[in-house]
Amino acid sequence: MNDILxxxxxxxxxxxxxxxxxxxxxLNEQGFNIITSSSLNDSISTLKHNARIVSYIVDWESNNxxxxxxxxxxxxxxxIFLINxxxxxxxxxxxxxxxNLDFLQYDQHLISExxxxxxxxxxxxxxxxxxxxxxELMRYVNSxxxxxxxxGHMGGTAFTRSPVGAYFHxxxxxxxxxxxxxxSVPELGSLLDHTGLHKEAEEFIAETFNSxxxxxxTNGTSTANKMVGLYSAGEGDTIxxxxxxxxxxxHFMMMTDVVPIYLRPTRNAYGILxxxxxxxxxxxxxxxxxDASSIYAEWPSYAVITNSTYDGLLYNTEYIKRTLKVNKLHxxxxxxxxxxxxxxxxxxxxxxxxxxxEQIIFETHSTHxxxxxxxQASMIHIKGKIDKDVMDECYMMHTxxxxxxxxxxxxxxxxxxxxxxRGYHLINRAVKRGTNFRKExxxxxxxxxxxxxxxxxxxxxxxxxxxxxxxxxxxHGFKNQDANHIYLDPxxxxxxxxxxxxxxxxEFGIPAEIVSMFLDLHGVIVEKTGPYSLLFLFSxxxxxxxxxxxxxxxxxxxAAFDANLSVREMLPNLYQEYPQFxxxxxIQELASRIHNLMKEYDLPTMMYHAFDCLPEISMTxxxxxxxxxxxxAKFIKLSELEGHTSAVMVLPYPPGVPLIMPGERxxxxxxxxxxxxxxxxxxxxxxxxxxxxxxxVETDEDGDLSIKVLD
Numbered sequence: 001m002n003d004i005l006x007x008x009x010x011x012x013x014x015x016x017x018x019x020x021x022x023x024x025x026x027l028n029e030q031g032f033n034i035i036t037s038s039s040l041n042d043s044i045s046t047l048k049h050n051a052r053i054v055s056y057i058v059d060w061e062s063n064n065x066x067x068x069x070x071x072x073x074x075x076x077x078x079x080i081f082l083i084n085x086x087x088x089x090x091x092x093x094x095x096x097x098x099x100n101l102d103f104l105q106y107d108q109h110l111i112s113e114x115x116x117x118x119x120x121x122x123x124x125x126x127x128x129x130x131x132x133x134x135x136e137l138m139r140y141v142n143s144x145x146x147x148x149x150x151x152g153h154m155g156g157t158a159f160t161r162s163p164v165g166a167y168f169h170x171x172x173x174x175x176x177x178x179x180x181x182x183x184s185v186p187e188l189g190s191l192l193d194h195t196g197l198h199k200e201a202e203e204f205i206a207e208t209f210n211s212x213x214x215x216x217x218t219n220g221t222s223t224a225n226k227m228v229g230l231y232s233a234g235e236g237d238t239i240x241x242x243x244x245x246x247x248x249x250x251h252f253m254m255m256t257d258v259v260p261i262y263l264r265p266t267r268n269a270y271g272i273l274x275x276x277x278x279x280x281x282x283x284x285x286x287x288x289x290x291d292a293s294s295i296y297a298e299w300p301s302y303a304v305i306t307n308s309t310y311d312g313l314l315y316n317t318e319y320i321k322r323t324l325k326v327n328k329l330h331x332x333x334x335x336x337x338x339x340x341x342x343x344x345x346x347x348x349x350x351x352x353x354x355x356x357x358e359q360i361i362f363e364t365h366s367t368h369x370x371x372x373x374x375x376q377a378s379m380i381h382i383k384g385k386i387d388k389d390v391m392d393e394c395y396m397m398h399t400x401x402x403x404x405x406x407x408x409x410x411x412x413x414x415x416x417x418x419x420x421x422r423g424y425h426l427i428n429r430a431v432k433r434g435t436n437f438r439k440e441x442x443x444x445x446x447x448x449x450x451x452x453x454x455x456x457x458x459x460x461x462x463x464x465x466x467x468x469x470x471x472x473x474x475x476h477g478f479k480n481q482d483a484n485h486i487y488l489d490p491x492x493x494x495x496x497x498x499x500x501x502x503x504x505x506x507e508f509g510i511p512a513e514i515v516s517m518f519l520d521l522h523g524v525i526v527e528k529t530g531p532y533s534l535l536f537l538f539s540x541x542x543x544x545x546x547x548x549x550x551x552x553x554x555x556x557x558x559a560a561f562d563a564n565l566s567v568r569e570m571l572p573n574l575y576q577e578y579p580q581f582x583x584x585x586x587i588q589e590l591a592s593r594i595h596n597l598m599k600e601y602d603l604p605t606m607m608y609h610a611f612d613c614l615p616e617i618s619m620t621x622x623x624x625x626x627x628x629x630x631x632x633a634k635f636i637k638l639s640e641l642e643g644h645t646s647a648v649m650v651l652p653y654p655p656g657v658p659l660i661m662p663g664e665r666x667x668x669x670x671x672x673x674x675x676x677x678x679x680x681x682x683x684x685x686x687x688x689x690x691x692x693x694x695x696x697v698e699t700d701e702d703g704d705l706s707i708k709v710l711d
Contacts, residue, residue, distance in 0.1 A: 001126065003052045004118070005035045007043040008059040008083075016059070019083075019106045023057075026115040032122075040067055047071060047078070054122045057081045057104070072098035073421040077128050079121035081114075100125075131416045133201035134409040136188055141178040149182040150402065156180075179406050191216065191403050192396055201412045208415040210340050210351045211363070211381035213388070215395055216411045218403040221334045221378040222248035224364040225304075226255070228380060230394040232302035232328040232362070233258045240286065240303035240324070243614070244273050244657045246332055247695075249304055250621065250649050254662060257622035259297045261289045263305070267611050268477030269503040269604035270496065271530040271654065272456065273309045275469075275486040281323040294617050304330040307349065310528060310656065311456075311535060312492025314339075314348040314466060316485050321356055330362040336489065337365035337379070337414075338540075341423035342431065344466050348487055351381050360384035370491070370539040372417060373410040426540045428464065434491045434538035435463050437547045441495065444555070450562075451508070453554060456494040456533065466490065477503050491538045495554075499532040499595055503604060509595035513690055514587070515557055517571050522553045530654050531603055564588045578688040594687055601679045610676030611657075615664035618645045624663035624710060633708040638681065638697055641674050642666045644709040650696040652680060660696070663710075681705050 004027060008020060024034045032054075037043040040058070044067065047053055058068075060082040071078065076098060083104045102121060104114050127135070152158060156177025159165035169177060181188075189196015198216070206214035217224040229252035233239050236257065241249060243262045253260055263281070266274030279285055290297045303326045308314045314336065321329065331350035333339070339349035346352060350363030361383040367373040382391075417426065438455045445452040458467050458475055466487035469476045476488075499509025509532065516529040528535040536550070560570050567582040567590055568575040575582045582590075618624075624647055627633065633647035643666070650660035659673060660666070666674050677694065681704075684691030700706040 001052050001054055002032050003035055003050060004032050004055045004057065004122075005037065005043055005046060005050075005053050006057045007037045007040055009038055012059065016083075016106050019108060019111060022108065022111050023115065026111065027118065030115070030119055032119075044068070044071065048074060053078070054125060055079045055081065055118055057083065057118070060084050068099060074425050075422065076100065076420075077125055079118070079125050081118060081121075129416065131201065131204050131412045133188065133197040133204075133412050134416075136197050137179055137181075137405055137409050140181065140185065140187060141175055149184050151180055151182065153177060153180070176406070179409070181405055183402060188405070191218070191408060192399065192401060194392060194395075198408065201408065204412060205379060205415045206381070208340075208419050209365075209379070209381050211383055213382040213386065213391075215380040215382075215391075216408050217378040217380060217395075217399065218376060218407040219378075219398075219400060220376045221332070221364050221366040222246070222251070223398050224378045224380050225249055225330075225332060226252045227391075227394050227398050228330050228362045228364060229253075229302070229304070230256065230397065231386075231391050232330065232360075237302065238290070238297040238300040240300045240326065242276060242304060242306045242332075243611075244306055244309065245304060246306065246334065247649065247651060247656075247658065249332065250658050250661060253621040254625040254649075255622065257620055259293070259295050259620055260617075260661075261286065261293065261297060261300060262614060263303075264612070264614070265309075266478045266481075267608055269500050269505075269608070270456070270477065270533045271604075271607055272311045272477070272494065272533060273313070273657065274476075274478045275309065275313050275315060276305070277480065278319065278323070278482045278485055281320055283325055286325075295620060300326050302326060302328040302330065304332055307331045307333050308336045308489055308492070310335065311494055312489035313469070314345070314487045314489055316347060316487075317350060318347050318353065319485065321353075321359070321361070327358060328360045328362065330364070333363050334366035334378075335369055335492075337367050337369065337371045338418070338423075338427050338430075338491075341418050342427040342464075344431070344464055344490075348466060351383060355384035358384070360386055367411050367414050370537060371414040372540065373414040374404075374407045376404075377407045377411045377414070379411060430538055430540045430542065431464060431490050433542055433544060433547055434493055435461065436544075437493060437538065437551070438490075440551055444551075448558075451498045451510075452558065454496040456496055457488060461490075474502070493536045493538055495534045495536065497532045497534070499598070500604065505595075505599045505602070505604060509598065510561065510591045511594045511598070511690075514571070514591055514594070515554075517574060518557045518560075519550075519553055521571065521573060522556070524550055524553055528654050528656075531598060531607075561587055561591070574689045581688050590687075594683070594690060597683050597686060601683070603679070606672065606676050606679055609672040610659065613670050613672055615646075615660055615670040615673060616667050617661075617663060618665045618710075619663040621649075621662045627710050628662070628708065633710055635698075635700070635706045636709055637700070638674075638705040638707050639678055641677075641707060641709070642668070642671060645711050646696075647708040647710045648696040650677070650694065650707070652677070653693045653695065677705075 061084060077100055079100050081102050081104050085106050156169050156174055159169035189198040191198045202214050202216055225248040238259045238261060241260045241262055244265045263276045265276045303324055339345035350361050355361045363381045365379045367379050368375050368377040441453055441455050445454055466489060469481050469486040471481045471483050497510045497512045497515055512529050512532050512534050516526045519526055526534050527537050564586050567585045567587055570587050628647045645665040646660045647662055649658050649662055651658050680692040697705045697707050
């Protein structure tokens with residue numbers, strides 16, 4: 001953070017040139033890097049995109065102050081210095097004072113003092129934009145105190161005592177280790193007790209994210225979800241659970257003996273997770289589920305809903321708040337920590353508006369996923385009145401007594417980045433990049449003579465909008481879709497490969513896993529790969545060059561596929577792992593072989609039925625887990641699972657949601673669940689390298705998939 005931008009025209013007189021040359025020299029001596037520009041428009045563009053600029057100096061006699069007004073929305077704190085001659089007057093308007101303005105004169109006698117004023121303004125600027133905890137952490141690092149406490153690397157010095165340690169230290173940089181400090185440092189307060197600067201950081205975050213209370217969680221949203229669950233439901237309580245929930249919610253149910261009642265979402269032929277229909281939230285529907293439960297259940301006190309889904313579907317959360325009669329409502333919003341900062345998400349996230357009556361609204365965010373924070377950085381946001389002592393205890397039970405303070409600071413910085421108009425502009429740029437990429441794909445598809453990738457979205461899209469999944473639209477592929485209920489986030493881009501039309505498999509297809517392998521080989525990592533879909537996240541860190549590179553590699557794939565290159569040429573890593581199988585195979589034969597298997601097994605229908613029917617609940621997940629850890633489980637082959645109760649959670653990836661929960665029994669009515677898993681096993685055997693990762697099953701000595709059961 002040491003760039004200073006100076007704008008002046010090349011036609012300056014000799015006196016002004018001498019002044020600016022001397023000013024540049026003095027600022028360079030103080031460690032600042034000077035960037036020059038002769039155009040105000042170019043400078044404004046630079047100021048928008050170079051976040052390391054700490055001050056802007058402009059020759060005002062040649063420029064119009066009103067053109068700078070848009071900077072007041074993007075960065076009102078940036079110190080701007082206007083240089084004028086001492087005999088000219090400035091024509092200032094009231095709107096100009098939204099900027100952080102100061103004034104210099106072209107006077108060699110004042111230049112030394114001017115340099116000090118600029119440096120002082122920059123120090124004040126950095127002080128203003130840096131939130132409290134991070135500011136003190138930086139100050140502590142710079143104080144270079146001698147420590148005789150944990151961690152043992154002592155600010156990194158221990159690493160430098162060994163060659164490999166020194167190599168490790170130098171790779172990550174000294175401040176990384178100096179900022180890794182003991183929880184016993186009093187200046188920073190306590191993350192465990194939520195006191196001091198940690199408390200200030202959480203209050204800063206709560207204000208930013210429009211919550212009544214916020215908690216910084218340093219070991220991920222998986223832990224945040226368990227904290228919320230532990231506070232919200234106790235032993236014997238009935239809870240409502242989105243069947244497409246994250247596995248951390250399932251782990252909470254294995255830890256606490258609650259009775260789950262599942263809300264069943266929809267799914268389309270691509271395997272894309274849909275939303276829970278509106279009817280599932282009604283009291284009549286919930287009561288019917290309670291009455292049908294094989295385990296004693298009462299009216300639920302806690303409900304957890306995934307919003308958004310992995311694929312970017314957001315609910316009308318106000319409908320859920322009004323309709324769902326539970327005291328504690330938890331939105332697992334791991335994938336959308338940015339919804340508070342752009343108007344297109346209004347009414348589509350947990351912290352918008354207020355909690356109703358005595359209801360408590362929780363929202364958990366994976367800050368690291370789509371904002372700027374370290375991995376494991378997460379937050380809990382709360383609206384409504386909570387018992388803070390109990391919530392703090394639930395927090396303490398699941399967090400570490402040795403948190404990494406860089407994660408804490410990154411949560412606070414993520415909030416600071418989103419405050420005010422800055423957050424809107426960051427998210428708006430990401431929305432535009434995602435929308436523009438969608439349009440590029442559509443344009444190329446229209447000009448393609450045979451096949452090209454498609455985008456999962458409405459036929460007509462407009463910028464700065466979440467697109468409603470309307471009941472009569474065909475593009476989304478969900479049956480009996482409710483109006484004004486589900487919306488597609490423009491930042492989550494799902495590309496479709498050929499193979500499915502109108503929810504049916506067609507003659508020609510290119511399974512998406514082949515494309516994903518090709519992209520990975522060329523340095524592009526896909527977030528999620530379905531049978532015929534690829535999910536890309538257009539977060540605030542995605543630039544236009546990155547999106548254009550993705551487009552280029554997709555075009556390269558099409559060219560290579562159309563040329564029918566060998567698997568050895570196109571997917572060398574796959575060939576090297578299975579050289580005998582792929583020795584003479586070409587890419588179109590590989591695509592055809594997998595696609596024909598999908599048709600043979602009727603993948604869309606099998607997948608739909610597998611996730612639509614639920615196995616029979618024999619016992620709660622907690623009871624099943626207790627039997628497992630007490631050694632009361634045995635292995636059987638997966639193909640023999642019918643009639644048995646699973647001891648484990650079975651979770652195929654993709655899509656990464658539970659198909660079978662611990663304590664659930666496969667019966668004849670839920671046989672389709674087992675048939676789907678057997679189909680995945682067969683496809684993996686017939687085409688090496690394309691096995692589905694199924695959590696909860698193991699390969700036995702015969703090479704068959706096996707699973708632990710309780711009877």
